[in-house]
Amino acid sequence: MPISISRCIAGVCKAAALCLIQPACAQSAAEPAPAVTVDPVVGEYSSVQMELVAGIRLNPDGTFEYGLTVGSLDERAQGRWKRVGSRIELVSDPRPVAPTISANRIDNAPGQPFALRLVAPNDIDIPGIDLRIDFDTGAPLKSYLVGGPWTLPANEKRRPRFITFSKRAYRIASGPLPLRAEAGTVTVFLLTPNDLGVIDLTGAYLEPDGNSLVLTRPDGTIIFERANPASDTRTTPDGEQDPQKEPLR
Template sequence: MLGQAQGQAQDQPSAAGDYSHSEMELVAGIRLQADGRFLYGLTVGALDETAQGRWRWVGNRIEFESDPRPVAPTITAGKVESAPGEPFALRLLTPDGRDMPGVDLRIDYDKGDPLVSYMAGGPFVVPGDDGHIARSVTFSMAPVRLQSPPLPLNPKDGTVAIFLLSPGDFGVVDMTGSYAEVAGDVLTLHRAEGEMQFRRVRGGSEMGE
């Protein structure tokens, strides 16, 4: 268990406060509370991320631990539906039956290179021919720890393979293992997906209570 921020070394600066980042179509914020808790949020396009947990100084950097740890989403194979006259396709559906956009996919064939693409929010037509047959699809979305195993495909024109998303804590990112460096009013967050710089908010909060 991570300790509270008050247990930091005496020579560390006070990092508690609100930090924000904004650019075209993206807004993000981090709140480091004096009791050692943190809140994180990001909005970009149709994607929303949140996180909460604990933070502490470890040496010259701040380390994060999500608390509670989010439950990762999963994907399983569903039924195969008839689509007369249409090429073979696949769909990724949420529990309410809607197409899930923004999820990366990889299609492996019996020979040759895999196809890497993404779900745009509707049926995905799987390219292939008699000498280039799709054998499996793998779905992934790194920020929310979505990673399916290779799921078998049986490509036949006139059919649609349905896959089902079990969301878990979809949209809640696991910050455990992430860390930040603070220099003056600038906080640089390091995650597996990359790094982002935040600037301390003076005289107010942008994250709400």
């Protein structure tokens, strides 16, 4: 016996009505939420070597935090990470602003030989900065600051023309600054810290090596070991937290 079109429509309408009044028909409400996939590299890593302690944290939201102490050098960074193939590429955000050095003032020092100072905004002398003096003739003179006024060697008779301050580890590079070396004066230069101690890791990257991550940057590499691997977890399909024990990929 043929089935009419009107009868089919009536059947569909009846089935739809039943679904509206019977919760069992709404299967989507009873289904578990889809699992959120967490990249296995997410977690904390550390590196401890002779006089060096460093750490990096890769967060699930795609951000990272980094810190390092070696000798008298302290540096830190933060930003975003993303996976590109097997690599984890880093981008500092915000991009740090390097320190700057500028001429500040000239103090009088009657009866004293010419001297120069490099000071912080609080007028405290800054030690450990390399300097280069270019003269009107001959080779430049290279020296460094010890944390107080610096004077020319007693036997130096040439006329200074420029001075350059630098400290690569702290991204200090003043470029040549005009210098007038007159007896009885102290030329004071000011270092504006800006983001002193914050490094730019844009372009650096991490590569998994077993349960380690190798950080590659222009000045070398650092191997980080996963810290507390048993505490790093990822979500399983049933919503449970499962310890991450597999090698990084």
